[in-house]
Amino acid sequence: MASLNVRAALVSVCLLAALLGLWEALNQPPAATEALTEFEILMGGVDQEARVPPPSQVAGRAWDELSNPFYDAGPNDKGIGIQLAYSLYRVLTGYFAAALVAIPLGFLIGMSPLMHKALNPFIQVLRPISPLAWMPLALFIIKDSELSAIFVIFICSIWPMLINTAFGVANVRNDWISVARTHELSQIKTAFLVILPAAAPTILTGMRISIGIAWLVIVAAEMLVGGTGIGYYVWNEWNNLDLNSVIFSILMIGLVGMALDFALGRVEKLVQYKE
Amino acid sequence: MSKPFVSIEQLAKIYTSASDELVVFEDVNFGIEKGEFVCIIGHSGCGKSTILNVLAGLDMPSRGSIIMEGKEIRGPSLDRGVVFQNYSLLPWLSTLHNVSFGVRARWPQWSKAEVLEHSRRYLEMVGLADSLQRKPSELSGGMRQRVSIARAFATSPKLLLLDEPFGALDALTRGVIQDELIKVWSETQQTVFMITHDVDEAILLADRILLMSNGPRAGVAESVKINIPRPRGRATIVEDPAYYKIRNYLVNFLVNRSGERKTGDSQAPTFIDPSISGVGNENSTNTETAALVAAN
Numbered sequence: 001m002a003s004l005n006v007r008a009a010l011v012s013v014c015l016l017a018a019l020l021g022l023w024e025a026l027n028q029p030p031a032a033t034e035a036l037t038e039f040e041i042l043m044g045g046v047d048q049e050a051r052v053p054p055p056s057q058v059a060g061r062a063w064d065e066l067s068n069p070f071y072d073a074g075p076n077d078k079g080i081g082i083q084l085a086y087s088l089y090r091v092l093t094g095y096f097a098a099a100l101v102a103i104p105l106g107f108l109i110g111m112s113p114l115m116h117k118a119l120n121p122f123i124q125v126l127r128p129i130s131p132l133a134w135m136p137l138a139l140f141i142i143k144d145s146e147l148s149a150i151f152v153i154f155i156c157s158i159w160p161m162l163i164n165t166a167f168g169v170a171n172v173r174n175d176w177i178s179v180a181r182t183h184e185l186s187q188i189k190t191a192f193l194v195i196l197p198a199a200a201p202t203i204l205t206g207m208r209i210s211i212g213i214a215w216l217v218i219v220a221a222e223m224l225v226g227g228t229g230i231g232y233y234v235w236n237e238w239n240n241l242d243l244n245s246v247i248f249s250i251l252m253i254g255l256v257g258m259a260l261d262f263a264l265g266r267v268e269k270l271v272q273y274k275e
Numbered sequence: 276m277s278k279p280f281v282s283i284e285q286l287a288k289i290y291t292s293a294s295d296e297l298v299v300f301e302d303v304n305f306g307i308e309k310g311e312f313v314c315i316i317g318h319s320g321c322g323k324s325t326i327l328n329v330l331a332g333l334d335m336p337s338r339g340s341i342i343m344e345g346k347e348i349r350g351p352s353l354d355r356g357v358v359f360q361n362y363s364l365l366p367w368l369s370t371l372h373n374v375s376f377g378v379r380a381r382w383p384q385w386s387k388a389e390v391l392e393h394s395r396r397y398l399e400m401v402g403l404a405d406s407l408q409r410k411p412s413e414l415s416g417g418m419r420q421r422v423s424i425a426r427a428f429a430t431s432p433k434l435l436l437l438d439e440p441f442g443a444l445d446a447l448t449r450g451v452i453q454d455e456l457i458k459v460w461s462e463t464q465q466t467v468f469m470i471t472h473d474v475d476e477a478i479l480l481a482d483r484i485l486l487m488s489n490g491p492r493a494g495v496a497e498s499v500k501i502n503i504p505r506p507r508g509r510a511t512i513v514e515d516p517a518y519y520k521i522r523n524y525l526v527n528f529l530v531n532r533s534g535e536r537k538t539g540d541s542q543a544p545t546f547i548d549p550s551i552s553g554v555g556n557e558n559s560t561n562t563e564t565a566a567l568v569a570a571n
Contacts (some may be wrong), residue, residue: 175363176334181351183380183430193376197367274365274412 005074020055027054053244058268066099076183076236080249084256087229090146091214091260094153096242098210102158103203107163107191110199116166123162131156131217135224145225152221168199200229200271208264213258230256279306279340280466281330281434285339288325288330289464299325300493303339305485305544307434312460312467314477315495316525317487318533323470327438330468331357343434353381356432362419362440364411364426371407374398374426381430385547397429400462401455417448421455428459441476450509453479474525478518479507484525485544489533496533498544499525517549524549 002010029051053061069081109116131152138148172195182188222231230253237245287301300322307313315323330341332350332351341348348355356377364373374394382390398407401421411419420440427435440456452473453476460467471477477484478501486497503515512518524547 008520050436087352114440121495175359175361176360176365178357179363179365181333182331182353182357183377184351194365196468197365200367274410275366 016188018032018263019078020208023052024056025056027051052245058244058247062248064234065245068136075227079254080230081095083228083230083233083249084252087218087222087230088256090150090229091153091211091218095157096148097150098154098157099161102161102206104204106162106206107169108193109162109166111116111191111195116170119206127159127163132220132224135221139225145227149218149221149225149229153214153218156169156217157214160205160209160213161203163207165199165203167196168206171202172198197273201268201273204264204271206270208257208268211260211264212257215253215260219253278345280309280311280344281307281468282342283326283330283339284327284342286329286336286341287338288322288329288334289337291535295481298492299490300487301338303495305495305498307466307468309466311462312469312480312482313485314469314471315481315485315487316471316474316477316529317493318529319491321490321493324438325435327357327436327468327470331355331436333357353430354433354525356426356427356430356435358420358435358437358440362411362416362423364419364422366411369408369410370398370403370414370422371395373411374429377426385475394425394429397425397459399529399543400428400459401425413486415448417452418445420444420452424452424456424459426467428463431463431465434465435465435467437467439470439472442472449473449476454509456480457507468495476523476527477501477525478503478521479509479512483532486528486533488535495544497528498546500546500548502548521549 008142065080069079071077071079072082088153105119109119134152134155135148138151139145142148142151176194177190185193218229219231219234222229223235226232226235228250234246234249234253237249252261283303283305284382286303288303289300290297290299303326312518315326317507325334329336330348330388332348332355338445338512343354352375365376371391371394374397375390376426378390378394379385384562386391395404398404403418403421403425406414406418409430411422414422420443424440427437457480467480469480471480484501485495485498499521501521503512503517503521550563
């Protein structure tokens with residue numbers, strides 16, 4: 001009997017093959033029954049219907065794109081690598097700016113019941129707002145579409161990190177705080193030597209949720225602000241009616257999102273501890 | 276009479292709610308001499324842990340005060356080390372770093388090598404030389420408590436507070452660690468204040484046992500001197516003629532007399548020395564004791 005991993009991989013591969021096969025089979029243009037006139041060829045052959053391109057075509061497109069990912073042939077024709085790099089740059093900038101605000105603020109809220117009660121109403125009102133709802137206001141105030149997109153990432157990343165940090169800090173076991181107190185640790189030392197490592201797994205969980213949300217939001221934000229980025233690329237290729245590129249970029253969005261989650265997952269493992 | 280090393284004066288803990296107030300204990304008075312090993316025994320709810328927490332500076336009394344070396348205890352200090360019942364090790368640190376954490380806090384001017392060397396020495400003392408790099412989750416309950424004891428002793432506190440340190444351990448492990456505690460204590464001659472539920476453990480370890488009456492309105496009723504000569508061993512102590520006298524006296528108190536607290540005894544607890552014949556024998560029900568007493 002093969003190991004669980006091998007069997008799971010086998011099932012995955014079979015499912016993938018079945019899905020691709022079905023997709024391919026359902027999207028074949030009808031075969032020509034007679035020779036086409038010049039006019040018919042110009043009008044798209046006998047296939048009068050727009051079809052989702054089959055995986056074989058998408059794969060061809062992907063090969064073209066991936067073999068030269070960083071070309072830059074003008075504003076509307078950049079390689080997939082460049083587009084993804086723009087998106088990643090925005091996501092990471094907004095995300096780390098949010099972390100710089102959310103983690104210290106979360107510490108404050110977690111350590112001080114007063115601040116928790118005082119700030120909670122603001123958090124409860126601001127948190128459910130769709131990040132894209134901020135876009136018009138951000139564009140008006142910041143007057144820069146690039147920075148507005150980063151702001152939208154900032155505002156959507158902040159909440160899971162803030163709430164998780166506050167929760168993690170507030171729920172550090174009292175015994176550990178007692179240990180810090182009986183060893184006469186200062187507030188700062190207690191925060192760094194005891195509370196931070198104790199709350200780190202919870203904080204990292206928040207950071208992992210945040211990066212996922214940020215990557216979801218950047219696509220929509222870039223569709224709005226335009227210019228560069230993977231979101232803009234998807235929309236631009238839709239306008240070009242190039243469905244091959246649309247499908248290819250959807251897959252790339254998924255892969256990059258998975259990579260971001262994987263990276264945060266590794267960091268989360270590093271700070272994990274067993275009680 | 277000069278003040279003892281630690282002096283607990285008129286200590287009381289009262290929880291007040293809107294409707295009434297709950298007096299956990301009041302008028303608690305006793306002293307601890309330097310180098311003394313004092314155990315405190317009492318039924319659950321009498322406030323032993325609260326007294327220990329006040330001594331540690333982690334809790335505030337409602338009334339009264341604790342004076343240590345002429346200064347009132349206000350807040351925690353490295354002069355008072357605590358071993359908690361649930362070990363309270365930091366799970367993300369290795370055994371060695373759990374101890375060096377305390378050592379570094381105690382002597383911030385020491386070099387890294389000195390801190391680690393000192394920590395290692397105390398871990399060797401409790402028989403954990405082979406487990407320095409392991410995390411607490413990889414240790415058994417007994418080993419964790421040893422780390423906790425090493426951490427407390429390594430900072431050389433003037434007063435060591437043990438809150439039922441062996442309560443969660445099985446009887447065999449408990450015995451082994453009791454021996455280790457005796458060993459480390461006899462090497463360091465620290466002043467120790469320990470909570471326990473185990474009468475035998477108290478007799479084995481203590482110079483003096485404080486008996487608490489039941490809560491609410493609990494208090495320290497008696498102070499029982501244990502004059503069994505040291506070094507004591509778990510196996511040999513039962514052969515001491517005084518052992519069963521003391522044991523019966525303590526058990527008799529806990530079973531029959533802990534409920535009655537003489538009203539108005541707000542002063543120091545009565546001093547008892549059960550090994551002096553005539554004390555503690557009258558209620559003896561144990562035939563073994565009777566035999567021993569006869570042999571005397």
